[in-house]
Amino acid sequence: MGHVDHGKTTILDYFRRSSIAKDEKGGITQRIGAFVVKPKSSERSITFLDTPGHAAFLKMRERGANMTDIVVLVVAAEDSVMPQTIEAIKHTKSAGVPMIVAINKCDKPDANPDKVVADLSRNGVDVEDYGGEVPVIRISAKTGMGMKDLEETIITVAELLELKAETQNIPVEGWILESQVKHGLGNCATFLLKKGILKKGMILVAGTTWCKVRVMKDENGKSATQAKPAFPVEISGWKDIPEAGDFAIQAKNEAFAKKVVANRERRKQQLMEADQVEDMNNKRLKQIQTKRVSYIIKADVSGSAEAVRQSIEGLGNDEVTAFVLYAEVGPPTESDIERAKSSGSTILVFNMKVARDIANSASSAGVKIQEFGVIYHLIESVVTTLTETLPVKFETKVVSKASIKKLFEISLKGKNSIVIAGSRVTDGILKKSLDVRIVRNGETIYNGKIKELKIEKDDVAQVKNGGDCGIALEGDPDLEVGDTIENLSKIPLKRHL
Known part of the structure; x- marks a missing residue:
């Protein structure tokens, strides 16, 4: 490894x-x-x-x-x-x-x-x-x-x-290393024995499929009549293709193999259904875990407190929402500041003045207090805060293009060779600092970054429209003449509730 x-x-x-x-x-x-x-x-x-x-x-x-x-x-x-x-x-x-x-x-x-x-x-x-x-x-x-x-x-x-393997009077066990469909042989798998001696005609079960060993070949493709532990063989006769990594065991007969496979398929279906339930629960949990911006409301009268609560509790979306920890009558107190600090809440004060000592205490505690006399100003402020809390989303915009005209393979001293795409910029200014994607026949085949950008032998940061250049990409992707290299810019979108 x-x-x-x-x-x-x-x-x-x-x-x-x-x-x-x-x-x-x-x-x-x-x-x-x-x-x-x-x-x-x-x-x-x-x-x-x-x-x-x-x-x-x-x-x-x-x-x-x-x-x-x-x-x-x-x-x-x-x-x-x-x-x-x-x-x-x-x-x-x-x-x-x-x-x-x-x-x-x-x-x-x-x-x-x-x-x-x-x-x-x-x-x-x-x-x-x-x-x-x-x-x-x-x-x-x-x-x-x-x-x-x-x-x-x-x-x-x-x-x-002191490695030893049991071979006598013991069922065959081993691993599926790889599997494929071969012309003339059907479903085949490379099998590495752990225990027992594998012979033609034996029944094996691996995952949710089984096999009666029909053809057995060694690593060189020669027919084999048996295989011992630690010796890999390719075997055909699988009803379905087993998965690489499956553990295979010998079954006493076809009927028993079919029964084991049926039980495993039933169990697999049960697990699949359980996964579906878990997925639904995760989706519900995601809804519960919507980011909340917490508020404490302090108002002059109970009607105002309730009106403010009702006005902001419905604000937000599935990404962010306003949450009212509590709404009370009266000016903010030291107790309110302590609760705001512990819960990460902002205190909204409606139709009242905040005492200077309380304001200073809140400032020292890192608690934000906002005063409003008009309810829609209060609502606008909450909406602004929710909007600022929304996750940033980006729009990917193509800002330049280059066409690959020729490919060169260059050997670097002491390192692997790299492919240089001899290209011409056909639109905009190609910049090394921006992400790129390779488009072939209308499909994106690569996303990544420019590793090297040269004009002749000089390293450059950008190439203007119409300019010829050499481009090496990170990861050395498989390129073809005629591929289009697109320079991408991620532009943050203005988010709204």
Whole structure:
């Protein structure tokens, strides 16, 4: 596990002496792969799960299962700890899985493995370098540096864990790693065994579907007659596609499998209905949680107090509303100030004067007192306050456009290559500081920011209408010639009740 493009697949590529990484789209793993490696230094086999993300891993953690025995946390020596690195650390700790750190790309000139170790320690990894228990191996999957040490460390940790799997006279258990529909095979799933020995004809239940194993293939696509724990196989025969991350168990026969699935589907429906009820309750709660602006009313006579109360209690909408804590006859007192302070209320005084000592006391306490002699002035003031309390909403306006004329891929020293969009501004002034979106065939395919804006080799803050420029976008989205880059400005809308 680790951050995108830190070399997870390249490490596996080295072990398998294959070209997995080169075949991956954009150099980034597109799906979960399970691969078996047989080290020369041991009789053991190592099954690697090469993960593009952590969805299946999270699902296992949520269900209280450990899909992996060991996590190899891959960190690039020149990038150090990145957001997905931190995410992987959290997932590993939550699942209670032992960790080995592989600091990759140590052959690069800007590699700084010592900084990586320090950053990992700061993020809660108990590294051996600082007296902890987590092994740290400095490697280069490209040159082979340290790869033997990594392999031996994995085997050593596995031996210390005394990993064993039950195989005899025990039902099959395991995890669904991925699933898809294949031409000629139908619904297929990659399955990793935890217990038992899987054979053709066996019945499996996973989630709300079941399978009679019809075809079984190993990681290389060759037909297999059986599979043992920790060995991944692709199996077909599923009635519906199981979900990645589902835990699968063997059923004694088809009738029992159908019964289990029916019970699970019924339970799923019950949970769905419960979620719908919860959603309705949340909506009601949201209505209850409408922001309230609280007032205390003090008036000369009871009729005035009641009139003011009735006039402002109906003001507001589903976002903000006026709330009257209480309405009383008589001038404001120290008690009113204390209650206003504790409740965050404003004191509205109608047809009376506020004593100077009370005004000073309110000011010291941070309590606002407003005096009115005309009721509609009072109402206007409350409406103004409610309006100012409304959440800010923005209107997105296109202020400039540029058309992509040509794409260039530039390699940066010590970093990944980036795509530069050679563009011409066709409307307005293109500004680097504003958000952008990419429009293709009338559809928005990207929202983000400009990372670099250049005229020839010079960095610029803006480009005028008709000007040519080079644009690099954050996240390096997939661009095409003819795409339109739109500069966006967010304009706050004037809100009214």
